[in-house]
Amino acid sequence: MRINFIMPGAVWQRVVLLFFICWSTHLFASTSNTTSANESPLPALGQIQVFEDVSGTMTLAHINALYAESPLSFATAQQKRLKPGFTHSAWWLRVELSNHAATNVALVLALLDARLEHVDFYTSRTDAVSQPVSSRYPLMEFTLAPGERLPVFIRVASDTALTLEPALYSSAAFDALEKRAALWNGGLIGGTLALAWCALLIAYFSRSGPFLVLAALCLMTALFEAAERGYTRVYLWPQAIEWSSRSVTVFGCTAVLLFIAFILRIARDEKARLPWRYVLYVFASLECIGAAGAAFGNLFVFAQVGLYVNAVFGFVTVGMAASLARQSTPTARIMLLTVIFSLLNSALRVLETLGSLPPALAWLKSDIHPNPAVAIIGLATHLIVLAAWVNHVGKQRRAARTELADWQRTEHDRLREQVARRTLELNEALRYAEEKNRQKIETLGYVSHDLRAPLATISSYASLLLNRADSKQATLIQAIERSVNYQLALIDELIGYAKAELQPLDIAPTATDLPALLDDIAEYAVALCAQLNNQFHYQALTSLPRQLTIDGRRLQQVLLNLLSNASKFTHDGTVMMTVRARRHEQHWHMGFEVADTGIGIAIEEQSKLFTAFRQIQSVNGSTGLGLFIAQRIVNTMGGELRVSSALQQGTSFSFELIVPFAKDLDASQLSVVPYTSIGSAPARPQPKRWLASAIPPRSDRRDLAVLAKDGRLTDIEQWIETMLAIHPSCTAFLTEVRRCVEALDFPGAEALALAPLEPENIS
Missing domain, CATH: 3.30.565.10 (Histidine kinase-like ATPase, C-terminal domain)
Structure with missing residues (x-):
């Protein structure tokens, strides 16, 4: 089936257009959000205080007593302490909210990290605040009266990397933020799934293994983005909070594994010399271990394993990209492009997570977490890689079709010349074989004919001697006669074969x-x-x-x-x-x-x-x-x-x-x-009647009937020769019998021998 590949220029135009649309939407959304915030100022979040529970067993009562006895045990949160990373400790946050407005304010206090496993909110109003099931982030919804001050304790514990950055929103602002996030994340996840579907269709119609792996990679990337943003927790497994935390690492390691498989499959199909091939096999094995361990083992250990392995793999890709840059083959350039864009996407993610984006990339910052702008750039890189690979495969197919057409044309000319030459040789060999076969058959006929005459003479003399021999001599003569008859039968077969081969069946109307x-x-x-x-x-x-x-x-x-x-x-x-x-x-x-x-x-x-x-x-x-x-x-x-x-x-x-x-x-x-009538002969002219003197005796004619019935050509000819020697007056009758024998008309010869005769003409 023929596949119409997308032209590279059109693909680049669409990528650039998509990029500018996303950037414009991002700026507009940020401006709208700022304007709304300026028009409706939120209550102050207050100072954030942090306490680390190393044992992880302290309850709210212990925390209240500790804060009442020693308020200084809760340190003021710094930027470093808000991102403690991997730890077994439980972290307590204390924030104090106050409403200086003259009306009630509906507020939302949220931790914008969907990977957190255990998050509990405590206020003076109630011991624990229940969280809505439909939310993808840990959050608390409440209302503050005018002039009300509300202290809130937040307990956070998770086997994943911790980020302790509570954010306060009004209910309207949080709903608007979630809607904008849904648009961005929907475009990101939907676009990645669309890429997976396109790659799957191309793999199906072109029977290409790399496109099939690329489709799986896009699908796994979409699942990773959905899990990191909490959508899988809401729509796929709302009751499995622990699996929501595990799935981020599982999908991430699996996506990197498929990326390695994609690189290796390209190198194998294109027969490209890939440096550090065995190092990639090692990383693929580590990714498998990380995904399996995060799914079924200790998440705290394997989440770190996956993070560190992927970080080291980033440095390996840098070295691999440098090695590929030395190769000038189209496959190496495509693989270099794939590695560079993947490395760029990973670097942007790390910088955005650490909050270390350079000023030149400040336009990528967003109040949506995780930042969709960086992910959209990753989607664009996937699209660029897919378009470049499609273009590369298209060129390869066109080159292969051209090469195949040239080869077929050359092979057709070669085969035609070879067939013509072989046909000429076979015709010459056939004519030579036919000529040799004809000569052999002619020789066989001549020799057989020459052998038959003396043997027939010997047989006739043996018959004459047999009439005059005694019993002892008769036995010997009969032995001679049997041998001669056997030889005559063999010669007759040879003559018949030669006659059939040299003289086709003749019809003479x-x-x-x-x-x-x-x-x-x-x-x-x-x-x-x-x-x-x-x-x-x-x-x-x-x-x-x-x-x-x-x-x-x-x-x-x-x-x-x-x-x-x-x-x-x-x-x-x-x-x-x-x-x-x-x-x-x-x-x-x-x-x-x-x-x-x-x-x-x-x-x-x-x-x-x-x-x-x-x-x-x-x-x-x-x-x-x-x-x-x-x-x-x-x-x-x-x-x-x-x-x-x-x-x-x-x-x-x-x-x-x-x-x-x-x-x-x-x-x-x-x-x-x-x-x-039944049993009678048809009305016909009277048949010939042979005179008594012109007919062999009844016993001889009976012998002729037996020989004709058995089709014994040689014996009939010997019988005719004997009758000519014994009864010369029967020449007319014997001539008629010979005519039937020469025409192979044995039934006619048998009928002559048994033909009814007039009573006076029967011997």
Whole structure:
């Protein structure tokens, strides 16, 4: 996601504008307060007397008796004694209030320090004055009559640093002061929370760890300011006075800890060389100890620990700033800016707390405690650091995007050149590999062909010797014949592989007599179905054209493979072949379907059905190539072989071909193949009848049927060679068988062997 960073100039203008608005408001508020005070003068506060109760156990009765016996035991308060700091003693203040006006005056006597734990007010009117819960300062509200003098004792005890400076206000003036303080403090705390929210959003959208730490730092600073001014005591935990005192130290130490984490995170992410890195780790550990001890341990001890550790850390930041000034990297400059502004803010706080602001900074003084002007300057420094860091991150991102774009462009050009070079090399390697593979396959085909001829001769002579051998010789000759047949089978596989690799499936469309072709196929199918007692049905669903421009040999091969499978997986059932034709413009849309009532095919097997050497069941030693060959032929002819099957219900294979006209046809050139009855062959021309002298004996033809059924190419060719040697008069029949074998039409060869003959022509 893209982030629009704030321009540095606009940020500086807003910071300066905010600063002058706050200064003007501060001056106006101070002037208004002075004018009001001049118009309505307050009763005199009188002299403040201080007594230190070292034991911390004296009660009001002890103090009254002590003051009555020895008034000098209460010393006049000096500036030093009004800020005793950390002490275990209880401090008693005595002030005497008098009203010289002619009317009653509503007054508020307050100690403007929200960190004080135990503050009790005592007057002659009552032993102890209850304090309002809604007040963020310890205070006493009362009314003085005209001319009345009221002595007040104040007992103060706390584990935090003590500041004993009571202030007297009229009720109206105190309310006005609190309203002005609420405006200032609300702007301070709200502005710090707004910075935290902005840093959190930037951290979320930019996935930046330093901004997340900065958001936590701003949030903790807001909590520290709220706790130091007493707002957390009023709004978050009004009944937990002790925790209100502890929370100031806890939040302060945690804020310094997050500041250290912010510096370390910047140095790590930016890979900057940060001096005194391990010293910062030590201070981070001390801040953790101080925060945990102030929350759960002795506040008197850990409040001092936190104060002294932070003071020493201020000196360390001075040295770190000096070391960073020597580095000219942008990250070092940003870190130097962060350290300088944080150090400036801390110094202003210390000077304002000690009352030692120089005359040049007298305009920062305020009657609001703690002084919001100093805190507002701290808020402005946070804003400056955030703006500078956002600007720095924006520059880094722009530089990174530019560098990334350049790298992508360079890498794209390099990859494009590399891909082009590698593609050229791969193409050359592919052409070289294809050429070498073709040469190897050609060599394999030549060698296999040359080996087959002498082996076939040896097999023929072995067959001749077997007819004249005795039983002992027959055993040896049969062993030779088996070895030769095994070698011939291996050679046939090699020749088939070489032929398939070198010669893609060829389709040679010619003008084909479709009814005659279908009749021949039906005649073969009748013989195939008779083996397992199946009935064959052939039906033309529409009028069929007499001639088509199609490769009839390949179409016959497909249909015979489908019919052979149907007859093998069907027992005592029905096999049906249907054909339909539809004329569209200059083409015929031919549809063919072979269906059976056999065992069917499971759904999970149908997706693997057309894979080479895939068998549904092992039947009669088949190789599983029939459907693969049929699908390959159909795809080459522009169709798609589809299957529909259910277990124990049968299977249907169908495909459609778009075939051009052989010539212009009219209605007289269409033929209709009528529907045939169950168990009969279709009406077709009479098949060829072989003369008795031109047909091998029944036993030899039975052997041919077995070999064709098993698809044993080499054995069939050997059978043909043997028959030519033994029965030369059967050349026509053997030529027809060879034609079927060369077309891999084993069902056709089997049908020739089992074709029904006239009784007088059967040997």
